[in-house]
Every structure is written in C-alpha cells, then in structure tokens.
Amino acid sequence: EAKAAGKGRFVFFAESMDATIRHRKQIETDLRAALRTGELEVYYQPLYSSDEGCITGAEALLRWHHPEQGMISPALFVPIAEQSGLIVKIGEWVLEQVCRDARTWAIGSVSVNVSAVQLRRPDFADRALMILERNGFPAERLEIEVTETSFIENAAGCEDNLARLRASGVKVALDDFGTGYSSFSHLRALSVDRLKIDRSFVSGIGSAKDGSPIISAIMELARASGLKVTAEGVETIEQRRFLAGIGCNSLQGFLMAMPMPIGEMNEALRRGVQPA
Numbered sequence: 070e071a072k073a074a075g076k077g078r079f080v081f082f083a084e085s086m087d088a089t090i091r092h093r094k095q096i097e098t099d100l101r102a103a104l105r106t107g108e109l110e111v112y113y114q115p116l117y118s119s120d121e122g123c124i125t126g127a128e129a130l131l132r133w134h135h136p137e138q139g140m141i142s143p144a145l146f147v148p149i150a151e152q153s154g155l156i157v158k159i160g161e162w163v164l165e166q167v168c169r170d171a172r173t174w175a176i177g178s179v180s181v182n183v184s185a186v187q188l189r190r191p192d193f194a195d196r197a198l199m200i201l202e203r204n205g206f207p208a209e210r211l212e213i214e215v216t217e218t219s220f221i222e223n224a225a226g227c228e229d230n231l232a233r234l235r236a237s238g239v240k241v242a243l244d245d246f247g248t249g250y251s252s253f254s255h256l257r258a259l260s261v262d263r264l265k266i267d268r269s270f271v272s273g274i275g276s277a278k279d280g281s282p283i284i285s286a287i288m289e290l291a292r293a294s295g296l297k298v299t300a301e302g303v304e305t306i307e308q309r310r311f312l313a314g315i316g317c318n319s320l321q322g323f324l325m326a327m328p329m330p331i332g333e334m335n336e337a338l339r340r341g342v343q344p345a
C-alpha cells in the first residue's frame with residue numbers, strides 16, 4: 070500500500086514538474102513578445118536622504134503587465150529571462166528607457182539592476198556606454214546594481230566591465246549586500262562605490278530576528294573602505310530612526326515610497342521631500 074502511494078506521489082510529482090516546465094516555456098515565449106508589444110514598463114522607487122528627507126536618487130524596477138496573467142513579478146520572470154538569454158535585450162531596453170525618463174531629473178543618480186548574465190558578456194560595458202552616449206545621458210548619473218554572486222562565474226570578465234564603466238564615470242553598487250558569498254573578504258577586490266544593505270537585515274530591526282548588529286558591521290566596513298551605503302526595504306519609522314542613527318544616510322523602502330510609474334515619479338520629484 071505504501072509502495073502504491075509512493076508511486077502515486079511520484080506520478081503526481083512528474084506531472085507537476087512537466088506543468089512547471091511548460092509554464093516556464095510559456096512565460097519565455099510571452100516575454101519575447103512583451104518586448105515588442107509594450108507590456109514592459111519601468112517603475113521608479115525614490116531613494117531618500119535620512120537627514121533632510123529629500124530625494125537623492127531612484128532605482129529603476131521592471132514591471133510586466135501580462136495580457137492574461139496581470140502583473141508578473143520580476144522575481145519570477147527575470148530568472149527565466151536570464152536562462153534564455155533574453156535578459157540581455159531586456160536589460161538594454163531598460164537602460165534605454167531610463168536614459169529617456171531620467172534625463173531631466175535633478176537628482177544624483179538613477180540605479181539600474183544588471184543581471185550576472187549581462188555582466189559576464191565581454192561587450193556589456195561598451196554597449197551600455199553606447200546607449201548612454203546615444204541618449205546624451207551623463208555616465209556620472211548612472212549607477213548599476215550588481216550582486217556578489219555575479220562574480221562566481223567569469224569574475225575577470227565582470228571586473229573588466231565594471232572597471233571600464235567606472236573609468237567612464239558610471240557608479241557601481243553591490244545589491245542585496247550581506248546575502249552573497251564571502252561578502253567581507255571579497256570586497257576589497259571588487260570595484261564598487263556603494264553597498265545596498267539587503268532588506269532581510271532591515272526588516273529584522275526591532276524584532277526577534279534582529280539584523281541591527283549586522284547592519285552596524287556593514288556600516289563599519291563601509292566607513293573603513295570608503296564606500297557609500299543605502300538601506301533597502303525600510304518599512305517602519307523605527308527602522309528609519311535606527312538607520313539614520315548609525316549614519317546610514319540613503320534610505321529606500323515602502324515607508325517613504327513604493328515603486329511607481331514615471332508620471333508619479335515626476336510628481337514626487339516636483340514635491341521634493343518625502344511624506345512625513
């Protein structure tokens with residue numbers, strides 16, 4: 070009986086595997102079309118200074134309005150786009166869009182997420198710089214966000230791209246910092262300007278899973294290494310207060326603003342300071 074049940078489970082498992090693969094294939098096909106049909110949209114989430122509460126930057130976050138399935142999260146479709154290589158085209162589309170949207174913004178910089186798949190390509194830096202130039206967008210006002218795990222494969226190629234971009238003025242941030250591998254020892258070798266403290270440490274502030282000792286350690290490390298820091302995922306006043314208190318002066322999170330379409334972002338910039 071147990072054997073029969075076990076076998077039944079296996080069939081069920083195999084069927085659901087199959088369904089998952091078909092679902093992924095479908096997403097991939099739809100995503101390829103989405104680039105042409107205008108279903109992709111770049112949202113922006115402002116970054117705020119913790120002292121005066123003014124907008125100092127913004128992160129571009131990709132959104133996909135699927136005709137049947139509604140809004141699909143990048144957490145779901147970016148990995149599929151990476152596996153199929155489609156992320157290269159999508160990434161260039163995002164950068165192009167950002168150049169147009171943000172050209173007139175009077176803020177420090179705009180951040181764009183760059184996938185490991187993009188970063189490993191030998192022509193990544195050249196193509197990105199070409200897009201900036203074509204759009205008349207100053208390289209100094211672009212920051213790219215990469216993750217430490219990008220460097221596991223072809224570290225030299227990734228480094229080469231970063232060095233080239235930085236030589237032209239582009240800034241580099243390490244996203245989701247603290248969740249990657251050998252964060253601290255690795256850092257010296259990487260060409261970066263900023264650390265983005267992962268949301269998981271911020272959300273723990275003031276709770277049982279308190280991330281504040283790790284945040285303090287990251288702040289120390291950043292000070293010693295001359296790096297800037299942004300905290301992501303700030304959701305409560307208590308978190309904001311703690312971060313401001315330990316000298317983290319760049320904050321991003323739902324407490325201040327959600328990611329928003331370009332129209333609303335322009336509005337937010339006109340208003341200037343964050344909502345109390």
Ligand code: C2E
Nearest residue numbers: 130131143144147163182183184302303304321322323328
């Ligand atoms: P990420 O780069 O770490 O972006 C931050 C994520 O945290 C965003 O999720 C943002 O909406 C969310 N977030 C911001 N503040 C808060 C908060 O206070 N609370 C909570 N719970 N979440 C907050 P989103 O937009 O769903 O993006 C997920 C991930 O998808 C991004 O993580 C990034 O890795 C990837 N992604 C998004 N856009 C792009 C893109 O254009 N290219 C690439 N390669 N990846 C992208």
Ligand code: MG
Nearest residue numbers: 128182214244
């Ligand atoms: Mg990011």
Ligand code: MG
Nearest residue numbers: 244245265301
């Ligand atoms: Mg992040």
Ligand code: MG
Nearest residue numbers: 244245267268
């Ligand atoms: Mg993240």
